[in-house]
Amino acid sequence: MVTASICTIGDEILIGQIVDTNSAKIATALNAIGVKVEELVSTSDSGEAIVDTLERCLHSTDIVIVTGGLGPTKDDITKSTLAKLTGAGGFVENKEQYRIIEQLLTARGVEMSDINKAQALVPDSCTVIINECGTAPCMQFEIERNGSKRLLFSLPGVPFEAEAAIPKVLKAIKSHFELNTIFHRTICTFGIPESTLSKQIEPWEDNLPDNVHLAYLPNPILGVRLRLSIYGVEKELGEKILQEETVKLRAIIGNAIYGEGEDSLQAAIGRLLKRENETISTAESCTGGMIASLITSIPGASEYFYGGVVSYDNSVKINTLKVDANTILQHGAVSKECVEEMALGVRSLMGTTYSIATSGIAGPDGGSEEKPVGTVWVAVAGEGFVESKQFRFRGSRKLNIDRFSSNALNFMRCEIEKHKKRLTY
Numbered sequence: 001m002v003t004a005s006i007c008t009i010g011d012e013i014l015i016g017q018i019v020d021t022n023s024a025k026i027a028t029a030l031n032a033i034g035v036k037v038e039e040l041v042s043t044s045d046s047g048e049a050i051v052d053t054l055e056r057c058l059h060s061t062d063i064v065i066v067t068g069g070l071g072p073t074k075d076d077i078t079k080s081t082l083a084k085l086t087g088a089g090g091f092v093e094n095k096e097q098y099r100i101i102e103q104l105l106t107a108r109g110v111e112m113s114d115i116n117k118a119q120a121l122v123p124d125s126c127t128v129i130i131n132e133c134g135t136a137p138c139m140q141f142e143i144e145r146n147g148s149k150r151l152l153f154s155l156p157g158v159p160f161e162a163e164a165a166i167p168k169v170l171k172a173i174k175s176h177f178e179l180n181t182i183f184h185r186t187i188c189t190f191g192i193p194e195s196t197l198s199k200q201i202e203p204w205e206d207n208l209p210d211n212v213h214l215a216y217l218p219n220p221i222l223g224v225r226l227r228l229s230i231y232g233v234e235k236e237l238g239e240k241i242l243q244e245e246t247v248k249l250r251a252i253i254g255n256a257i258y259g260e261g262e263d264s265l266q267a268a269i270g271r272l273l274k275r276e277n278e279t280i281s282t283a284e285s286c287t288g289g290m291i292a293s294l295i296t297s298i299p300g301a302s303e304y305f306y307g308g309v310v311s312y313d314n315s316v317k318i319n320t321l322k323v324d325a326n327t328i329l330q331h332g333a334v335s336k337e338c339v340e341e342m343a344l345g346v347r348s349l350m351g352t353t354y355s356i357a358t359s360g361i362a363g364p365d366g367g368s369e370e371k372p373v374g375t376v377w378v379a380v381a382g383e384g385f386v387e388s389k390q391f392r393f394r395g396s397r398k399l400n401i402d403r404f405s406s407n408a409l410n411f412m413r414c415e416i417e418k419h420k421k422r423l424t425y
Helices: 022-032 047-060 078-085 095-108 114-118 159-176 194-200 202-206 235-256 265-275 290-296 314-319 325-331 336-350 397-424
Strands: 003-009 036-043 063-067 091-093 121-123 127-129 138-145 148-155 182-189 212-219 223-231 257-260 280-284 305-310 354-360 375-382 385-392
Touching (some): 003 022, 022 159, 022 182, 036 047, 047 063, 047 078, 047 138, 063 159, 078 148, 095 114, 121 138, 138 159, 182 235, 194 202, 194 235, 202 235, 212 235, 235 397, 257 265, 265 397, 280 290, 280 336, 290 305, 305 336, 314 325, 314 336, 336 354, 354 397, 375 397
Parallel strands (some): 003 063, 063 148, 280 305
Antiparallel strands (some): 127 138, 182 223, 182 257, 354 375, 375 385
16 A cells, blocks of 8 residues: 655644645545555744654655745745755756746736746756746655655645645656555434444444444534545445445444435435425524524525524514414423424424424523523424424533534434334335
């Protein structure tokens, strides 16, 4: 298996001033061609730190891809550091990169300076990969470490420039290495905590084929994603194996699985509704319209989403959604009784197949011993039924609202699926 390390250079990354997006894009591209990424690392704008990091990566992986530190200013020392690391005899001008630098500066109305001209100089130990989007050339080095040939690539840190260079880097890698295939399948689950899920699927996990690897990717908003990876097999066989294991997993955890890959709960709900030309509406208090926003983030949501009411104040619950004032007086706005009347009210108002309603306490204030901050009631209504459920979470106001919304969507998904099953019996 061909392996790679990805290294980002820059103090701005280490102090959190900018977010490294290059590594994720490069890692995705490498996996797609069968290169296993072993490490993502960031290092400072120090020659010693750069050398130490790259030497370690070169000794442990076949490919090292570096981004950053190629600008025209004195603090950008990647090029000079790589020249020393690779034993370059000096620098030479790359005429093609010089021409592109000249064109770019002319188009911007900037006069070519000595600093700009110097960017076309590269170590004589490298092969230049022309950067058509910027002034810093990309460089490829061949280096011997541990008795094996390594490839070292240096790309600009500017994201669109680094991304534009990736296809050329992949082409160079393919010409130097015989690559095996890597397949990933991500299964999206919701409603089962990671520790519980792990115990529930333990026998299945223990019996996975030796070349299939499982990773847990928990997220309080997205649920737990299970990524299956298989290395070094032909595409057809790899896909067959992963499909068989997915079928076995579905038999264990059932409708806790809502999709695959980058799927979302709102997309899964959209598929359920479109299948039968059904519609939905929302009545939201504590979630403030977030559920409606998530539903309408899916292209084509206009086919099934009619609209929503943000009934933050009780007067809107009473006057618009027709919640009985005595219900709120006796049970409070955050109650099973109130949220069920909200769901029934908005369904009647909008004339939809289904509706969903939420009422809760996001915090940081407003909680009580009986109804602490993080409490939410969710109700789903449809033809002949209304079901509700209470959830309790602990977190910041934003995190609570996010979790209220995602758990409400999942509750809606499960209730719609239950209703459809009842109709088939």
